[in-house]
Amino acid sequence: MAGPLPLGDPAPADGRLPADLRLDPDAAFSAYLHVPFCRVRCGYCDFNTYTASELRGARQDAYADTLIQEIALAREVLAERGPLRPLSTVFFGGGTPTLLPAGDLGRMLGAAIDAFGIVDGAEVTVEANPDTVTPAVARELADAGVTRMSIGMQSAVPHVLAALDRTHRPENVRTAVDAARAAGLAVSVDLIYGAPGESLDDWRTSLETAVGLDPDHLSAYALIIEDGTKLARQIRRGEVPAPDDDLQADMYELADSVLSDAGYDWYEVSNWARRPEGGAADQRSRHNMAYWRGTDWWGFGPGAHSHVAGLRWWNVKHPAAYAQRLAVGESPAAGTERPDADAAELERILLRSRMAEGLPLADLGPDARTRVAGLIADGLVDAAAALRGSLVLTLRGRLLADAVVRALTD
Numbered sequence: 001m002a003g004p005l006p007l008g009d010p011a012p013a014d015g016r017l018p019a020d021l022r023l024d025p026d027a028a029f030s031a032y033l034h035v036p037f038c039r040v041r042c043g044y045c046d047f048n049t050y051t052a053s054e055l056r057g058a059r060q061d062a063y064a065d066t067l068i069q070e071i072a073l074a075r076e077v078l079a080e081r082g083p084l085r086p087l088s089t090v091f092f093g094g095g096t097p098t099l100l101p102a103g104d105l106g107r108m109l110g111a112a113i114d115a116f117g118i119v120d121g122a123e124v125t126v127e128a129n130p131d132t133v134t135p136a137v138a139r140e141l142a143d144a145g146v147t148r149m150s151i152g153m154q155s156a157v158p159h160v161l162a163a164l165d166r167t168h169r170p171e172n173v174r175t176a177v178d179a180a181r182a183a184g185l186a187v188s189v190d191l192i193y194g195a196p197g198e199s200l201d202d203w204r205t206s207l208e209t210a211v212g213l214d215p216d217h218l219s220a221y222a223l224i225i226e227d228g229t230k231l232a233r234q235i236r237r238g239e240v241p242a243p244d245d246d247l248q249a250d251m252y253e254l255a256d257s258v259l260s261d262a263g264y265d266w267y268e269v270s271n272w273a274r275r276p277e278g279g280a281a282d283q284r285s286r287h288n289m290a291y292w293r294g295t296d297w298w299g300f301g302p303g304a305h306s307h308v309a310g311l312r313w314w315n316v317k318h319p320a321a322y323a324q325r326l327a328v329g330e331s332p333a334a335g336t337e338r339p340d341a342d343a344a345e346l347e348r349i350l351l352r353s354r355m356a357e358g359l360p361l362a363d364l365g366p367d368a369r370t371r372v373a374g375l376i377a378d379g380l381v382d383a384a385a386a387l388r389g390s391l392v393l394t395l396r397g398r399l400l401a402d403a404v405v406r407a408l409t410d
Ligand SMILES: C[S@@+](CC[C@H](N)C(=O)[O-])C[C@H]1O[C@@H](n2cnc3c(N)ncnc32)[C@H](O)[C@@H]1O
Pocket: 044, 045, 046, 047, 093, 094, 095, 096, 127, 128, 129, 130, 151, 152, 153, 154, 190, 191, 192, 221, 222, 223, 224, 225, 226
């Protein structure tokens, strides 16, 4: 089940925040609610998620009530430290949140809103597997306050879906998108490129099919081979080929060209939103932008990570251990850390340099700033944006984003 948690320091059993931590009452505040259940595990996935046989007594039908206990704890801990901040964004991720009844998701959302309040026009996203979305589910979620659905499409090509071990029927993606839209939800679709046996033409088919669904937002991720997954074992045994970096780079360039021709702008290396023309709404994921900008969020659920005023902590991973902690009135946090200034700068560069809004050059230390001219000369960083004071990646820079970060931080 996913890699080990970071080490960090032990977290206090009562969940209290360090006395010297200064919370900013005006900073935005978000909530991530993890739902750690999947019907089957996809061969490539190492998210903290469990199928029925892996639950070791944890009960899916009691999950909403357990998570609501963590919401009560969070309210108590934060109320002690100043005025509570209303939620700017809420994100149900997984796992497969839509494996739970919509009523359970609605109850968790209601509890979070009762505890903290919510800003007008807040973004509330639910991740969904295409097979689990019906018109009734989408309507019930919208009635509960959900505003956006992120659908795991991955590919439109049957042999690629099979290589990824996806069990959903490709035609259900359209059904799920139509259901979400009819309920008034904004729609995002997730795609993966570089699966074993996937050609550039297969990828073009998936991109064109995705664009044909007219979503408000798309994410396209290069397939990552995670240790411990079935796919990693298949590659190690030589049963399937490892992803080819050059082909994945061509696939990224194709994605950017198909999506930008269809009216989508990149705003983070793996994310595109419909161009807001003629006063249309901005469709960028505000929740993900909150992460990348380093604002405050509380992550609820097993294995979820939180970040408040520079302090990070993470919960125990297994849903059974998570429920046991909360049942005896203890915080589910397993560990905590307070990154020093160097670690915080590295993380800021890592996240902000991947965004189209860019990393303010003024935020770079003197050493890093001297390297920007070389990155411009190599065609990795946009010269005009740099003149305006921001580091923004070019298309070539987006393909080599990790190398740019290394050049700035080594
Ligand atoms: C946690 S999943 C949630 C969506 C839902 N469970 C589903 O898969 O239909 C979020 C997204 O992460 C991406 N993802 C998961 N594992 C990945 C991997 N190893 N490489 C690239 N993308 C991955 C997939 O695109 C997936 O839709």
